[in-house]
Structures are given as structure tokens and as C-alpha cells.
Amino acid sequence: MSDKIEVLLFGLGAIGSFYAFILCSCPRVRLTVVARSNYAAVKENGILLKSANHGEHRFHPDHVIRSPSELSPDSAPFDYVVCTNKAIDVDSVARALAPAISGSTAIVIIQNGVGNEEPFRRLYPENPIISCVTWVGAHQPTPGVTTHTTSEATQLGLYAPTSPSAVPSLSTFIDILSTPENPHPTPLTPLAPDALQRTRWEKLMWNCAWNTLTSLTAQDCQAWLRSSDEALPLTKRLMREVVSVAHASGVALRESLVEEQIARMQGLGAARTSMQTDREMGRRMEVDVIIGTVVKGARRVGVDVPVLETVYALIRAVDGLAGAGTGGGAGAGEVRGRM
Amino acid sequence: MSDKIEVLLFGLGAIGSFYAFILCSCPRVRLTVVARSNYAAVKENGILLKSANHGEHRFHPDHVIRSPSELSPDSAPFDYVVCTNKAIDVDSVARALAPAISGSTAIVIIQNGVGNEEPFRRLYPENPIISCVTWVGAHQPTPGVTTHTTSEATQLGLYAPTSPSAVPSLSTFIDILSTPENPHPTPLTPLAPDALQRTRWEKLMWNCAWNTLTSLTAQDCQAWLRSSDEALPLTKRLMREVVSVAHASGVALRESLVEEQIARMQGLGAARTSMQTDREMGRRMEVDVIIGTVVKGARRVGVDVPVLETVYALIRAVDGLAGAGTGGGAGAGEVRGRM
Numbered sequence: 001m002s003d004k005i006e007v008l009l010f011g012l013g014a015i016g017s018f019y020a021f022i023l024c025s026c027p028r029v030r031l032t033v034v035a036r037s038n039y040a041a042v043k044e045n046g047i048l049l050k051s052a053n054h055g056e057h058r059f060h061p062d063h064v065i066r067s068p069s070e071l072s073p074d075s076a077p078f079d080y081v082v083c084t085n086k087a088i089d090v091d092s093v094a095r096a097l098a099p100a101i102s103g104s105t106a107i108v109i110i111q112n113g114v115g116n117e118e119p120f121r122r123l124y125p126e127n128p129i130i131s132c133v134t135w136v137g138a139h140q141p142t143p144g145v146t147t148h149t150t151s152e153a154t155q156l157g158l159y160a161p162t163s164p165s166a167v168p169s170l171s172t173f174i175d176i177l178s179t180p181e182n183p184h185p186t187p188l189t190p191l192a193p194d195a196l197q198r199t200r201w202e203k204l205m206w207n208c209a210w211n212t213l214t215s216l217t218a219q220d221c222q223a224w225l226r227s228s229d230e231a232l233p234l235t236k237r238l239m240r241e242v243v244s245v246a247h248a249s250g251v252a253l254r255e256s257l258v259e260e261q262i263a264r265m266q267g268l269g270a271a272r273t274s275m276q277t278d279r280e281m282g283r284r285m286e287v288d289v290i291i292g293t294v295v296k297g298a299r300r301v302g303v304d305v306p307v308l309e310t311v312y313a314l315i316r317a318v319d320g321l322a323g324a325g326t327g328g329g330a331g332a333g334e335v336r337g338r339m
Numbered sequence: 340m341s342d343k344i345e346v347l348l349f350g351l352g353a354i355g356s357f358y359a360f361i362l363c364s365c366p367r368v369r370l371t372v373v374a375r376s377n378y379a380a381v382k383e384n385g386i387l388l389k390s391a392n393h394g395e396h397r398f399h400p401d402h403v404i405r406s407p408s409e410l411s412p413d414s415a416p417f418d419y420v421v422c423t424n425k426a427i428d429v430d431s432v433a434r435a436l437a438p439a440i441s442g443s444t445a446i447v448i449i450q451n452g453v454g455n456e457e458p459f460r461r462l463y464p465e466n467p468i469i470s471c472v473t474w475v476g477a478h479q480p481t482p483g484v485t486t487h488t489t490s491e492a493t494q495l496g497l498y499a500p501t502s503p504s505a506v507p508s509l510s511t512f513i514d515i516l517s518t519p520e521n522p523h524p525t526p527l528t529p530l531a532p533d534a535l536q537r538t539r540w541e542k543l544m545w546n547c548a549w550n551t552l553t554s555l556t557a558q559d560c561q562a563w564l565r566s567s568d569e570a571l572p573l574t575k576r577l578m579r580e581v582v583s584v585a586h587a588s589g590v591a592l593r594e595s596l597v598e599e600q601i602a603r604m605q606g607l608g609a610a611r612t613s614m615q616t617d618r619e620m621g622r623r624m625e626v627d628v629i630i631g632t633v634v635k636g637a638r639r640v641g642v643d644v645p646v647l648e649t650v651y652a653l654i655r656a657v658d659g660l661a662g663a664g665t666g667g668g669a670g671a672g673e674v675r676g677r678m
Binding site: 213216217218223227228230231233234238307309310312314316317318320321 | 552555557562566569572573576646648650651656657659660
């Protein structure tokens with residue numbers, strides 16, 4: 001048996017690489033990472049993190065695997081399974097992680113969206129679930145190389161309902177990511193379950209606006225806001241629709257958040273979003289957990305959200321092109337011109 | 340003095356080339372064309388039209404010029420100035436055409452949108468204005484070469500208010516485009532001013548939906564409709580908003596048009612739109628005359644049009660990228676990743 005804390009991290013994109021670095025920095029942690037598209041690069045060279053806050057480091061997780069199915073039955077049981085993958089096909093990922101999850105494993109979700117915990121709760125009803133909202137700004141220009149800006153904050157807490165035995169899971173997870181146990185601590189803010197879900201909705205509102213609008217227009221957030229005198233009012237209207245859905249769903253999102261998030265974005269540089277990059281690269285986007293959840297929630301509670309519905313329909317169409325080239329192959333019966 | 344009917348055609352895109360062919364086929368017409376991006380090709384080789392209805396023809400307009408400013412003061416006065424250019428900067432085009440417009444010149448507008456007649460009426464208050472709605476499906480894959488499908492219909496009439504002396508202008512224009520005077524006639528439907536504006540709105544509704552949705556999603560109309568179960572309801576809601584604005588503006592668009600236009604589109608092949616092609620080519624799009632007019636009209640009459648406003652804001656942002664590469668240059672302070 002290991003006296004280390006065994007951690008499996010699933011998804012080595014920019015965010016995953018950032019948290020892998022923080023986890024690896026803790027002497028008590030033994031880290032296994034599941035790398036997919038960048039497996040070869042990470043297996044060969046480890047991960048290079050260039051961080052404005054933490055400096056430049058090349059580090060090597062203890063194990064690099066391609067899939068949870070590679071885990072043997074006599075692998076050490078994992079104390080934590082940390083999901084930093086893009087939140088697409090969340091149900092199938094929850095199933096695929098079964099070989100890594102024992103009765104006492106805490107599941108950590110570091111993803112955009114709301115509702116990401118539900119597939120895990122259904123499959124693993126007794127396990128602690130630690131839900132995290134991340135405000136880390138990072139991107140991975142080439143496989144295994146991640147650049148991190150100065151944006152760095154994590155809000156986290158237990159997903160309710162939960163048993164009292166889950167509490168130590170959360171406090172140990174906080175310990176291994178932060179001072180004094182970790183020489184490269186990352187700022188953490190623990191939240192009670194209610195505050196945590198409200199915070200997930202705050203991040204959701206941010207993503208609902210910026211991620212979708214940048215990917216539909218191929219503009220960064222500032223360029224979008226400058227694009228016409230329509231852009232700012234439209235962004236606010238979209239955000240107010242999210243507030244309405246939250247309220248009707250019992251989440252006390254404050255109205256002033258709209259102006260706060262606009263001001264926050266206006267204070268940033270030429271901010272891009274992950275969804276914008278995903279569209280540019282022809283990759284699937286986090287459509288369901290970000291905007292799909294809100295539109296479906298709105299219908300459930302009977303709130304009219306025409307701006308969100310418009311953006312949702314458009315982004316689903318764009319998402320459908322992922323991996324399919326530019327789409328719209330022209331047939332013989334095609335009609336073009338001024339129609 | 341010429342005993343010919345002198346016609347100047349401005350804008351030799353796909354639609355312009357189609358009408359140039361019809362006009363050139365009439366023995367009574369002497370045609371001067373203003374070609375811009377395709378000037379060299381048209382000057383050298385004339386225009387090649389490949390039409391599913393009319394066959395394949397290479398034809399040479401009588402004169403090819405680059406700009407109305409090339410007209411000398413002793414040019415024959417034009418009986419008709421036909422605008423088949425893309426309806427962008429309509430005010431400056433109306434001014435640029437001054438050298439071609441004398442007191443008796445009839446101005447013919449064959450363009451998408453509503454309100455295109457207004458700059459001409461302001462500058463040339465006494466001239467007859469013939470306004471046309473075209474349902475010609477054509478595209479110009481290379482300069483000077485136009486492919487025309489079987490889609491072919493023109494609805495036209497006098498723009499009101501107009502003087503009785505304008506009536507002969509309209510009837511002569513109909514004569515030179517159609518049987519028996521023209522061996523390659525195109526089907527025409529004359530409309531009274533009220534019906535004409537209603538028809539412009541019908542085409543506007545068509546363009547408001549299909550042109551914007553295809554250019555935002557990079558999908559042809561059918562692929563858009565198939566993209567998700569959101570697409571069809573969203574398209575109908577957008578169209579119903581156009582109907583509401585028309586009603587509040589005194590234009591009696593019938594509600595059933597929504598279902599009719601959806602059915603008409605579903606019956607077509609993989610239909611693309613000019614705006615979609617414009618976006619792909621990084622060209623300016625007909626944003627103002629198509630969707631801008633409706634959104635501004637809605638605000639004037641106090642109708643809430645959230646779907647149109649969303650689409651308008653997005654398409655203006657995309658239009659702002661025309662000719663500017665992909666936009667969103669990444670600065671040093673850039674934030675990427677999961678934000």
C-alpha cells in the first residue's frame with residue numbers, strides 16, 4: 001500500500017496541465033494522468049508549464065496513461081479522481097472512469113457549466129463529489145506545452161447532498177493544493193454547497209455570454225464589444241436572461257452581476273475563450289453544459305429566453321460542423337446568388 | 340442621337356450578369372455596364388452565362404466601364420440606370436451615379452432589402468424609380484462567368500410617390516425584358532406600389548432568415564434546418580418577428596408566409612445564400628438593407644424583436660471582419676483557456 005495520496009487526473013488540456021503542476025508540486029501526492037490527444041508528447045517529455053505566476057517548469061507526472069481502462073485491478077485505489085476534461089459527453093466519461101473509482105474515492109470536477117456533477121452522483125451515489133469553479137486563464141499552443149496568464153483562482157466545495165465523511169476529503173484536497181503543504185500553492189476559496197452552486201452559475205453566466213459570442217463571431221471578447229453599438233446591450237440582455245433562469249431555478253444570482261462581469265471583461269486584454277479556439281480548431285465545444293443547461297432550465301421553469309435560444313440554436317449548428325470540414329457541400333441542385 | 344434605348348447597368352455580379360444578358364438580348368437596347376472587380380475579365384472576354392433556363396451564351400455589352408465617372412458629358416443620356424450592385428453604401432452609390440442620371444432617366448433597383456429607393460428619391464426627386472424583387476438564383480464562380488439555376492422570377496413596379504409620366508418608363512422596361520420584344524424573355528410580374536412594398540418585405544423576410552443564419556453558422560439552408568431541433572422553431576420565431584414589424588409599419592404581410600417560406604426552402608436543394616458566400620470570401624455583407632432595416636424599424640414602432648436583435652448584433656460583428664483577416668489578434672495580455 002502506498003502512503004502517498006493517489007490522484008488520477010483526467011484530461012490534460014491547458015486547465016488539466018495547470019492543476020497537474022499544482023498537484024505534482026505537493027510531496028504527498030502521486031499523480032497519474034490520463035492524456036489523450038497529447039499522450040505521446042507528455043509520455044516523452046512531461047509537461048512544460050510557462051506560468052506568469054509560478055514561473056517555467058517542466059514536470060513529469062508519476063504515471064501517464066491513455067485511458068482509465070489501462071488501470072489494472074491491482075492498481076492502488078485512487079483517493080481522488082480529478083476531471084479537468086472538456087465537459088462534453090459527461091455521462092460517458094463518468095462511466096469510463098469506473099475502473100479508477102472505489103468506494104472511498106472523492107470525485108473532483110474542475111469544469112465549466114452546471115449539472116456536471118449529476119452523472120457522477122447517479123453512478124457513484126455514495127462518493128464525495130468536490131465541485132470546483134476555476135478562473136485560471138491558460139492555453140496549450142502545442143501538445144504538452146501550457147501557457148498560464150496571471151488569472152488564477154479556484155472556488156470549491158462539496159456537492160450536496162453529501163455525507164459528513166466527505167468533509168475530510170475536501171480538507172485534504174485543499175491541503176495538497178495550498179500552503180503550507182504545497183510549495184506552489186494556488187489560491188483557493190472554500191464555499192458551502194449553496195454558495196458553490198451560485199458561484200457555478202456566476203461562471204456559467206460568464207461562459208454563456210463570452211464563449212458563445214466569441215465563437216459565433218470569431219472575435220475576441222473586446223473586439224466583440226467594440227464591433228457595433230448593438231454588442232454591449234445584447235450581451236447584457238443575454239446575461240439578464242441567465243439571471244432570470246437562475247432566479248426561477250432557486251439560485252440567488254444577483255442582478256448587479258451583469259454590470260460586474262461586463263466591467264471585469266472590459267478590464268481584461270484581448271481575451272479569447274476556449275469555445276472560440278475550439279471552433280477555430282474544428283473541435284467539439286462545451287455547448288450542453290454551458291448554454292444547453294440554461295435553455296433547458298428556462299423551459300422547465302417557464303422563463304422566455306429568446307437571446308439565449310437564438311445563440312443556442314446557432315452554436316449547436318456550428319458545433320455540428322466540428323470535425324466535418326466547413327460543411328455545406330454544394331450539390332447539383334444548389335441555389336446561390338441573391339436568394 | 341441614338342434611336343436605341345440607352346441602359347446603364349451598375350454591378351456585374353451574378354445577378355447583374357443575368358440581367359445584362361436579358362437586356363443585351365433585346366435588339367432595341369444599347370447596354371453600358373459598370374464592372375468593378377471583374378472589369379478586366381469582362382472587357383476582354385465579355386460575360387459567359389450558363390443558365391439552366393436560357394442555355395449557355397457568351398455576350399458582349401456595348402460598353403464596359405469601371406465607374407460612372409468615366410462617362411463624358413457628351414455620352415448619350417441614359418434612359419435607364421439599373422442597379423444590380425450589392426446593396427452596401429447605398430447613399431454613396433446613389434451619388435456616384437449622378438453622371439448617368441438626367442431628368443428623364445428611370446432608376447431601376449434590383450436588390451435585396453427594403454428602403455433601397457430612399458437615397459435615390461432624395462437625390463433625384465423627379466425621376467421615375469422602378470423597384471424590383473428578384474428570385475433569380477445565380478452565382479459567379481470566377482470573374483465574368485455566371486451560373487444560373489432554374490430559379491427565375493422578377494416582381495416589379497413603380498416606387499411611390501411617382502408622377503404619371505413614370506408609367507411609360509415601367510411599361511417600356513417590361514417590354515425590353517420580355518416577350519415578344521425579347522428573344523430571351525424573363526418572367527415578370529408587374530405590381531402596384533402597395534403590393535410591391537409588401538413583396539419587398541416578403542423577400543426581406545426570406546433574406547432576414549436564410550442569409551443571416553447561413554452566414555453565422557457556415558451551413559447551407561438545409562444543413563442549418565437539420566442542425567438541431569432548435570433550428571426550425573428559431574427560424575420561424577425570427578420570421579414571425581419580421582411579420583410583427585411589417586404589421587406595425589403598415590405593411591400587411593400575411594402570417595401564413597412563415598410556413599410558406601419554410602416549405603419553399605425545404606423543397607429546394609442544398610441552398611446557399613449570397614451572404615454566406617460573402618462571409619466565406621471575407622467580403623462586406625448586405626447587413627443594413629436586410630436586417631438593419633427591420634431592427635431599426637422595430638425600434639421605431641416599438642416592437643420587441645429579440646431574435647432579430649441577437650442575429651443583427653452577431654452579423655454586424657462578423658461583417659466587421661470583412662477584409663480584415665480573421666480578426667482577434669492576440670496581444671501579450673491575452674487570456675485563453677477555460678475562461
